[in-house]
Amino acid sequence: MSLALIHAKPNRATIIVAQRRLLSLATKYEHPSLNLWFNNARYLVSASSPASIPKLEGEPEVVIVGRANVGKSTMLNLLLTRNKLVTTSSKPGGTKELKFFRVEITAGVTTKPLVLVDSPGYGSRGRAHWGQLFDQYIQERKQLKRIYICFNARHMLKDTDLAMLEHLSKAANGRWTIQPIFTKIDAIPENRASSHILQMIEDLEKVADPTLVHKPFMTGMVRGSGVLGVGIVGLKKDLARVAGLVKPIEEIEEPQTKLKLDVLL
Numbered sequence: 001m002s003l004a005l006i007h008a009k010p011n012r013a014t015i016i017v018a019q020r021r022l023l024s025l026a027t028k029y030e031h032p033s034l035n036l037w038f039n040n041a042r043y044l045v046s047a048s049s050p051a052s053i054p055k056l057e058g059e060p061e062v063v064i065v066g067r068a069n070v071g072k073s074t075m076l077n078l079l080l081t082r083n084k085l086v087t088t089s090s091k092p093g094g095t096k097e098l099k100f101f102r103v104e105i106t107a108g109v110t111t112k113p114l115v116l117v118d119s120p121g122y123g124s125r126g127r128a129h130w131g132q133l134f135d136q137y138i139q140e141r142k143q144l145k146r147i148y149i150c151f152n153a154r155h156m157l158k159d160t161d162l163a164m165l166e167h168l169s170k171a172a173n174g175r176w177t178i179q180p181i182f183t184k185i186d187a188i189p190e191n192r193a194s195s196h197i198l199q200m201i202e203d204l205e206k207v208a209d210p211t212l213v214h215k216p217f218m219t220g221m222v223r224g225s226g227v228l229g230v231g232i233v234g235l236k237k238d239l240a241r242v243a244g245l246v247k248p249i250e251e252i253e254e255p256q257t258k259l260k261l262d263v264l265l
């Protein structure tokens with residue numbers, strides 16, 4: 001047997017163990033048998049200034065926010081079931097405008113539309129000048145139902161994350177709820193994954209109003225495959241609820257409005 005093969009074996013085993021761990025972390029959120037389809041995803045329009053924010057009234061809307069490079073645009077492609085509809089970048093600052101997308105969600109025999117909005121990343125490596133655009137957007141957006149705020153699980157919660165969470169909570173005024181997402185859970189060193197995520201949840205609980213901020217979702221790539229897939233089904237279910245598809249998925253537990261530390265227990 002060649003040296004290369006001897007070395008290949010343990011690497012592959014390590015990858016498989018990591019994948020199993022990751023998938024088991026995600027199973028609490030995933031119902032693979034769910035009858036849920038995301039169809040006809042399309043790009044609508046972008047806004048780079050408050051004046052260019054499109055009205056798009058009449059259809060429910062969600063926005064994805066988070067620090068630069070946290071994985072917002074990558075996640076949107078997964079949610080829209082399209083590979084390259086949303087532009088992603090390995091460098092922070094990839095998304096430069098608010099970008100509006102529309103998808104039709106079918107559960108059973110019912111189909112409902114949902115508008116999903118990608119946003120430029122904030123934080124030290126994000127777009128400094130986008131705050132005014134975003135604030136204008138959330139202030140006036142009657143159809144905005146839920147804000148998905150992404151936190152990079154590799155980096156824990158930063159001050160900028162907590163400041164954004166506080167800002168969104170204060171501005172909500174009953175108009176939207178907030179859904180945290182811990183992204184890149186595959187990038188946490190494996191031997192510290194549980195304690196690391198529990199710490200993030202504790203940090204979140206200290207500042208989050210439990211009537212407004214839901215229990216966090218987690219997403220990540222399946223290690224070694226380069227495929228982002230973990231946690232996406234849970235998020236799709238959540239989007240279906242926001243779109244108003246309650247009946248066909250009523251057997252699935254309602255989103256928890258109370259943060260809990262039982263994610264990994």
Ligand SMILES: Nc1nc2c(ncn2[C@@H]2O[C@H](COP(=O)(O)OP(=O)(O)OP(=O)(O)O)[C@@H](O)[C@H]2O)c(=O)[nH]1
Pocket residue numbers: 066067068069070071072073074075087088089090091092093094095096119120121122126183184185186187219220221228
């Ligand atoms: N390891 C890992 N990498 C990821 C994951 N999701 C996205 N990435 C990578 O992270 C980088 C940034 O992804 P984007 O989706 O462009 O991030 P973004 O939040 O939209 O970034 P900005 O638009 O700059 O704010 C890309 O290289 C992605 O391939 C994940 O779950 N795990």
Ligand SMILES: [Mg+2]
Pocket residue numbers: 072073074087088089094095118119120121
């Ligand atoms: Mg982006």
